[in-house]
Amino acid sequence: xxxxxxxxxxxFRGIRDLHLALDGECFAVWGPNGTGKSGVVDAxxxxxxxxxxxxxxxxxxxxxxxxxxxxxxxxxxPAKARxxxxxxxxxxxxxxxxxxxxxxxxxxxxxLDLPAVRTAVDRASQHPEITLSRREIIKxxxxxxxxxxxxxxxxxxxxxxxxxxxxxxxxKSKTAATLKALNKSAEDARRSVERHLDVPSLLASEVLAAVxxxxxxxxxxxxxxxxxxxxxxxxxxxxxGGSGFNRDSGLRDIDxxxxxxxxxxxxxxxxxxxxxxxxxxxxxxGILEALKTRGLIxxxxxxxxxxxxxxxxxxxxxxxxxxxxxAESLRRSEQAxxxxxxxxxxxxxxxxxxxxxxxxxxxxxxxxxxxGDARVTAALDEWVDTIDVSSGELANIDGIVACRGVxxxxxxxxxxxxxxxxxEFRGRVESTPDQTAADEARTFLTIAQxxxxxxxxxxxxxxxxxxxxxxxxxxxxxxxxxxDEGLALLYQQVQERFGEFYRAINNDDEGEFKASLEPxxxxxxxxxxxxxxxxxxxxxxxxxGHQDGMGVCLYLALMEQLLGEEFRLAVLDDVVxxxxxxxxxxxxxxxxTFFPDVQFIITTHDxxxxxxxxxxxxxxxxxxxxxxxxxxxxGPAVMEGEDFWDRIAEDLDRHDVSGAAARLxxxxxxxxxxxxEELGGLVPFRAAGGWDLGxxxxxxxxxYGKLLKAAAAAANSWNDEDARERVEDAKQKWAAASFLQESxxxxxxxxxxxxxxxxFASEDFRPVVEACRSFLDLFRCVNCGTQVHVSRTNGRDxxxxxxxxxxxxxLVGK
Amino acid sequence: MARxxxxxxxxxxxxxxxxxxxxxxxxxALRSLFAGNASPKAEAIVELIDTLSEExxx
Numbered sequence: 001x002x003x004x005x006x007x008x009x010x011x012f013r014g015i016r017d018l019h020l021a022l023d024g025e026c027f028a029v030w031g032p033n034g035t036g037k038s039g040v041v042d043a044x045x046x047x048x049x050x051x052x053x054x055x056x057x058x059x060x061x062x063x064x065x066x067x068x069x070x071x072x073x074x075x076x077x078p079a080k081a082r083x084x085x086x087x088x089x090x091x092x093x094x095x096x097x098x099x100x101x102x103x104x105x106x107x108x109x110x111x112l113d114l115p116a117v118r119t120a121v122d123r124a125s126q127h128p129e130i131t132l133s134r135r136e137i138i139k140x141x142x143x144x145x146x147x148x149x150x151x152x153x154x155x156x157x158x159x160x161x162x163x164x165x166x167x168x169x170x171x172k173s174k175t176a177a178t179l180k181a182l183n184k185s186a187e188d189a190r191r192s193v194e195r196h197l198d199v200p201s202l203l204a205s206e207v208l209a210a211v212x213x214x215x216x217x218x219x220x221x222x223x224x225x226x227x228x229x230x231x232x233x234x235x236x237x238x239x240x241g242g243s244g245f246n247r248d249s250g251l252r253d254i255d256x257x258x259x260x261x262x263x264x265x266x267x268x269x270x271x272x273x274x275x276x277x278x279x280x281x282x283x284x285x286g287i288l289e290a291l292k293t294r295g296l297i298x299x300x301x302x303x304x305x306x307x308x309x310x311x312x313x314x315x316x317x318x319x320x321x322x323x324x325x326x327a328e329s330l331r332r333s334e335q336a337x338x339x340x341x342x343x344x345x346x347x348x349x350x351x352x353x354x355x356x357x358x359x360x361x362x363x364x365x366x367x368x369x370x371x372g373d374a375r376v377t378a379a380l381d382e383w384v385d386t387i388d389v390s391s392g393e394l395a396n397i398d399g400i401v402a403c404r405g406v407x408x409x410x411x412x413x414x415x416x417x418x419x420x421x422x423x424e425f426r427g428r429v430e431s432t433p434d435q436t437a438a439d440e441a442r443t444f445l446t447i448a449q450x451x452x453x454x455x456x457x458x459x460x461x462x463x464x465x466x467x468x469x470x471x472x473x474x475x476x477x478x479x480x481x482x483x484d485e486g487l488a489l490l491y492q493q494v495q496e497r498f499g500e501f502y503r504a505i506n507n508d509d510e511g512e513f514k515a516s517l518e519p520x521x522x523x524x525x526x527x528x529x530x531x532x533x534x535x536x537x538x539x540x541x542x543x544x545g546h547q548d549g550m551g552v553c554l555y556l557a558l559m560e561q562l563l564g565e566e567f568r569l570a571v572l573d574d575v576v577x578x579x580x581x582x583x584x585x586x587x588x589x590x591x592x593t594f595f596p597d598v599q600f601i602i603t604t605h606d607x608x609x610x611x612x613x614x615x616x617x618x619x620x621x622x623x624x625x626x627x628x629x630x631x632x633x634x635g636p637a638v639m640e641g642e643d644f645w646d647r648i649a650e651d652l653d654r655h656d657v658s659g660a661a662a663r664l665x666x667x668x669x670x671x672x673x674x675x676x677e678e679l680g681g682l683v684p685f686r687a688a689g690g691w692d693l694g695x696x697x698x699x700x701x702x703x704y705g706k707l708l709k710a711a712a713a714a715a716n717s718w719n720d721e722d723a724r725e726r727v728e729d730a731k732q733k734w735a736a737a738s739f740l741q742e743s744x745x746x747x748x749x750x751x752x753x754x755x756x757x758x759x760f761a762s763e764d765f766r767p768v769v770e771a772c773r774s775f776l777d778l779f780r781c782v783n784c785g786t787q788v789h790v791s792r793t794n795g796r797d798x799x800x801x802x803x804x805x806x807x808x809x810x811l812v813g814k
Numbered sequence: 815m816a817r818x819x820x821x822x823x824x825x826x827x828x829x830x831x832x833x834x835x836x837x838x839x840x841x842x843a844l845r846s847l848f849a850g851n852a853s854p855k856a857e858a859i860v861e862l863i864d865t866l867s868e869e870x871x872x
Contacts, residue, residue, distance in 0.1 A: 156818075161818075161819055163853045164823075164853055167853065167855055167856045170856035175860060464864070465867075468860075468863045468868075471836055471837065471840055472859075472860070474835060475830055475836070478826055479822075479826045483822050486818055490818060
């Protein structure tokens with residue numbers, strides 16, 4: 001994986017020329033909406049993948065990277081729109097500068113074409129999910145179980161698991177369908193033998209009785225046993241003319257064919273059930289159309305972003321009406337899918353019954369051919385052909401609908417007048433001269449053997465199909481078992497980490513939080529604990545802010561699973577804007593403590609959140625950029641992160657006391673506002689905020705003094721000498737710094753007019769700066785660089801501490 | 815997540831090969847099929863199973 005050391009953005013999206021020094025560390029981009037922050041996110045995505053999902057995803061409405069990627073003033077010059085990033089391969093430590101232009105977006109260049117870096121960039125390019133927007137996180141939380149399963153499996157790149165499962169399921173269905181057809185063929189073959197032998201079943205005794213009666217007439221030894229391999233016509237002769245003609249058997253075949261027309265267990269019954277299933281289309285003609293357009297509607301519904309239909313461009317009254325319309329269409333198509341399935345089942349049964357009729361027709365056709373009856377032969381050939389063609393049509397809905405009328409009128413699809421022909425033909429067969437007993441016996445045995453062999457083949461095919469079906473079923477079940485167990489384990493790990501992360505953010509009021517990710521079929525149910533009152537879907541009771549927090553936690557748990565130790569870079573694009581202020585510190589702590597090796601690049605429009613990232617130590621002071629405003633000609637006006645003490649020193653070196661004083665006061669107000677928040681300092685209530693330096697200073701001093709008193713009392717109650725000494729030391733430092741600060745505060749009092757600073761020399765002002773700095777340093781840990789804060793549990797102040805714990809005063813007494 | 819996919823496939827092969835009701839050759843043939851095509855189509859799987867089933871019957 002890679003991390004970003006530096007980046008240069010030129011003429012890309014809303015940015016004209018911007019350089020950012022990230023140094024592989026967490027970095028914040030903050031500023032009001034519309035100042036170009038997302039341009040940085042787009043630039044990172046573009047540099048890594050050659051794409052900007054916002055310009056190519058659903059709802060982009062004709063916007064393309066090629067046309068709209070360059071800054072509007074450079075829209076005809078895509079070669080000028082470029083993003084370069086100095087990236088470091090986290091495995092080898094090697095660095096190189098990657099450059100990609102909109103003109104050649106599909107490829108990138110490396111200043112030093114190092115194989116390790118190229119591999120790392122290629123790897124990163126396969127993971128666009130390292131960029132996360134709020135729209136993306138919330139879909140994991142508020143999605144339906146089916147959609148959530150798809151989204152999460154897509155994020156985890158598990159689509160192949162689903163596609164393999166679908167292939168195995170389809171294979172199982174195909175073998176089952178083949179088995180069903182061959183069951184029918186074997187059954188037809190069995191009946192054909194029974195009909196010819198004129199026996200009620202193929203019990204060995206029945207078969208032997210019929211066969212041995214003819215063998216006796218031919219003077220042959222009786223058979224004592226029979227099995228599939230027995231030659232029923234052994235030693236009977238029969239010549240080269242094939243099975244020949246056997247009148248009684250032929251008459252039974254003709255009768256069976258004639259009876260098939262009205263057989264309720266055959267075509268008549270299955271055609272009736274098919275017609276019944278087709279009536280669903282009559283009751284709701286739109287179903288068929290909905291079925292045809294189902295896929296299109298699904299795509300369209302996903303792309304609705306306003307009142308314009310993404311499929312046809314027609315404008316609706318509002319987007320909600322359009323979505324309702326498409327959802328209703330989809331619902332109708334779901335009905336259609338069920339109807340389609342029912343129709344296909346009945347059509348398949350009719351196909352099998354027609355196949356039996358075709359088998360009978362072929363038998364009779366052979367008799368007609370043997371007797372030289374060309375008209376009947378032609379009629380039966382036509383019938384068999386019609387059944388063949390129609391069986392193909394009955395395999396799909398359009399074909400079924402097309403031949404519905406014919407099937408309804410004549411379920412066996414017999415040509416017109418064929419039954420009259422058959423009745424006449426039967427009379428002719430019946431009136432054929434009597435065969436000699438020997439000829440009758442011989443033809444009986446040869447036809448019996450022919451059908452016995454056909455039955456054996458049909459049964460063998462049925463057995464093979466049965467074995468194949470059992471194998472396909474077992475293979476599918478083994479895959480499902482392996483996949484379900486694998487995913488269950490994965491989701492269990494994800495749910496545990498998800499819960500752990502969420503508790504880390506919300507330990508003050510949801511310390512017992514737990515989550516449950518339950519996979520079932522193609523769904524993934526997410527339930528979360530709500531104040532130990534039960535497990536519910538996240539949207540049931542949790543606020544939008546909590547859902548946002550869950551979304552990020554789930555994302556982090558998933559990324560941890562997806563990339564493991566390679567999870568080293570993530571871009572969070574305004575994803576925690578709904579998280580309430582009191583939980584943002586914990587969120588920063590979560591990122592810093594659970595993912596110390598991950599470079600987070602975080603954008604936000606919220607200044608409080610931006611400062612929180614800095615105070616918590618997640619983002620260093622010089623690893624942020626403040627976008628002040630934006631205009632089309634210049635792009636964003638930025639103020640890069642800086643150590644304001646250095647800037648004040650520079651001001652004083654230039655003898656700009658006014659500038660130094662203004663900068664000091666502005667930054668003191670900001671720092672004290674943050675401290676007041678972290679410590680719980682009280683200021684006079686004002687709906688619009690806007691406290692002055694004196695109010696903030698009083699709030700911080702007063703609160704910190706009380707906290708130290710409480711810490712001393714707690715240390716005394718526990719008789720903890722070490723704690724007592726540490727608190728005492730802190731109190732002395734606090735007193736000294738406060739005294740110094742108070743003695744110099746007049747110089748930065750708002751009442752002091754700027755003009756008065758003009759009378760100051762730089763050296764006069766330096767002690768003021770040092771006093772203020774010493775005061776603020778009281779609250780910063782020299783180890784981890786973070787400011788102290790009050791740690792609370794269930795609304796109770798528990799300790800004053802920094803992030804690493806080097807500063808830690810317990811507030812709870814015995 | 816290629817790792818999970820590989821683990822699932824390996825466990826799948828192991829279960830097929832350990833199933834007394836399934837022809838021993840099926841597991842090996844599936845391994846070979848998946849080695850040549852990460853996501854084989856249903857038709858290829860059916861052909862493989864049909865062939866081995868017919869051979870087993872005859």
